[in-house]
Amino acid sequence: MQLRWSHAGVLVRDMENMLDFYTGVLGFKITDRGPFPGPGGGEIVFLSQVDTDHHQLAFVDEHRDDSPPNSVHHFAFRVNTLDEVKEMDARLAADDRIGNRLPLTHGNAWSIYFDDPEGNTLEIFCDTPWHAAQPQADLWDIGKSNDEVAAETRRAFEGNPAFKPIEDYYESFAEKLQNG
Numbered sequence: 001m002q003l004r005w006s007h008a009g010v011l012v013r014d015m016e017n018m019l020d021f022y023t024g025v026l027g028f029k030i031t032d033r034g035p036f037p038g039p040g041g042g043e044i045v046f047l048s049q050v051d052t053d054h055h056q057l058a059f060v061d062e063h064r065d066d067s068p069p070n071s072v073h074h075f076a077f078r079v080n081t082l083d084e085v086k087e088m089d090a091r092l093a094a095d096d097r098i099g100n101r102l103p104l105t106h107g108n109a110w111s112i113y114f115d116d117p118e119g120n121t122l123e124i125f126c127d128t129p130w131h132a133a134q135p136q137a138d139l140w141d142i143g144k145s146n147d148e149v150a151a152e153t154r155r156a157f158e159g160n161p162a163f164k165p166i167e168d169y170y171e172s173f174a175e176k177l178q179n180g
C-alpha cells in the first residue's frame with residue numbers, strides 16, 4: 001500500500017477574499033461549493049487546477065476567532081483500492097492512540113477520517129467509479145463486501161444531479177482547464 005498525497009482541508013476566515021486570491025492569482029478553479037456537512041454550519045468550497053483530482057484544496061468557512069493561522073482542517077491521502085482502505089481501517093482500529101474513526105463516502109470517494117495521536121484529522125480514501133456534486137457525506141459500512149459497498153453507494157448517489165462515471169467528469173474538467 002502506498003499513500004499518495006491528494007488534498008488539504010483548510011479553515012478560512014474570509015472565504016470570498018481567499019477565493020479571489022486562489023482563483024485570480026494562483027489560477028485555481030472552483031469545482032464545487034455548498035453547506036459544510038458537519039457541525040458549525042459554514043460553507044465548504046472545493047478548488048483544483050489538475051484533471052486528476054476533484055479538489056486539491058477544500059476551504060471550510062469556520063475559522064472565526066483570532067487564533068493564529070493554524071488552519072489545517074484535514075490532510076488527505078489516496079490509496080488505490082477499497083481493500084487498502086479496509087486494511088488501513090483494521091490497522092487504525094487496533095491502535096488505541098487513534099480517535100474519532102469515521103467511515104464516510106462522498107459518492108466519489110470511500111474515506112476513513114480519523115484523528116492522529118495529537119488530534120490532527122487525516123483522511124485516507126480511494127476513488128469510487130463515479131463523480132457526484134459536492135459536498136456530500138454519507139456513512140458507509142466497512143464490514144460489507146466491496147460489491148455491496150459499491151451497490152449501496154451507487155444507490156445512494158445515482159440521483160445526484162452530477163452523477164456520472166469519473167472518467168467523464170475528468171475528461172470534461174480537462175477540456176475546461178484547456179479552454180481557460
Ligand SMILES: [Fe+2]
Binds near residue numbers: 007009058074123
Ligand atoms: Fe477530504
